[in-house]
Amino acid sequence: MIGLGTDLDSATCSRAGCRLDALWRVDWRNPRIHTGERFKTWLACDLHVDYLRDFLAARDFPLTVSALSAEKDQA
Numbered sequence: 419m420i421g422l423g424t425d426l427d428s429a430t431c432s433r434a435g436c437r438l439d440a441l442w443r444v445d446w447r448n449p450r451i452h453t454g455e456r457f458k459t460w461l462a463c464d465l466h467v468d469y470l471r472d473f474l475a476a477r478d479f480p481l482t483v484s485a486l487s488a489e490k491d492q493a
Contacts, residue, residue: 429461429486430461430463431461431462431463431465431466432444432460432461432462432466432470433462433463433465433466433469433470436463436465436466438463438464438465438466439463440461440462440463440486441462441463441464441467441485441486441487442461442462442463442464442467442483442484442485442486443459443460443461443462443483443484443485443486444459444460444461444462444467444470444471444474444481444482444483445457445458445459445481445482445483445484446458446459446460446474446479446480446481446482447479447480447481448477448479449478449479449480461486462483467483471483
């Protein structure tokens with residue numbers, strides 16, 4: 419997850435054990451415990467973006483995937 423004060427220029431993948439640079443942002447929520455306005459964010463490298471997306475989709479969690487570079491450009 420993106421923590422407060424996280425430097426997006428050095429963000430790493432959220433997949434356990436991965437230390438590659440994150441290129442993707444995966445925003446998701448668990449509808450059983452999160453309201454419609456509350457989302458969590460995982461960061462993903464190219465190798466793990468599909469894994470993380472599939473992990474969440476298999477649980478029917480609403481999610482969106484976007485390029486992390488778009489986030490950097492807006493900062």
